[in-house]
Amino acid sequence: MLVGITFLLIFQLFGEVIAYYLEGLVPGPVIGMALIFGALIASRRTLIGRLMQPTVPTSHTLLANFGVLFVPAGVGIIQHLDLLAERGLALLVTIAISTVATLIVTVWCYLAIKRLIGGASHG
Structure with a gap:
């Protein structure tokens, strides 16, 4: 294997x-x-x-x-449907904001590394 x-x-x-x-x-x-x-x-x-x-x-x-990788997540969602119904909007907003924040930080890191590598190769 x-x-x-x-x-x-x-x-x-x-x-x-x-x-x-x-x-x-x-x-x-x-x-x-x-x-x-x-x-x-x-x-x-x-x-x-x-x-x-x-x-x-x-x-x-x-x-x-x-x-098998997807079973735990699915079981967790089914077991906590009441929490999802109660706090679903807060979860959706949190996930959306964290996704946008992750994208912004990723782009910032990419640009910073590109600047460092670009500066080193031209110098």
Whole structure:
């Protein structure tokens, strides 16, 4: 399973690198998924194809257990529907404000780092 996860992460990394050079036209994980699909299809009879075979059961295992990640959140919401009804507007406002604040801080950090890197490369 470790070999399969390693291959999945390597292809996601390749996808992220390609997405960087495409300037965000297509998300990196989508590109990585297309690359690994193409590699698995094209290399069935080659050495790379045999090396990549652990990705198939690893992917099946990950997909089979993916729903477990969403169960706790769903159960928590159902158990506390009365709180959601009572404080739903406050929660919505809090989530909206925190999302906007996160975006603002992210952009500020990006611009600050870009200024630092841009200043270092020109100096």
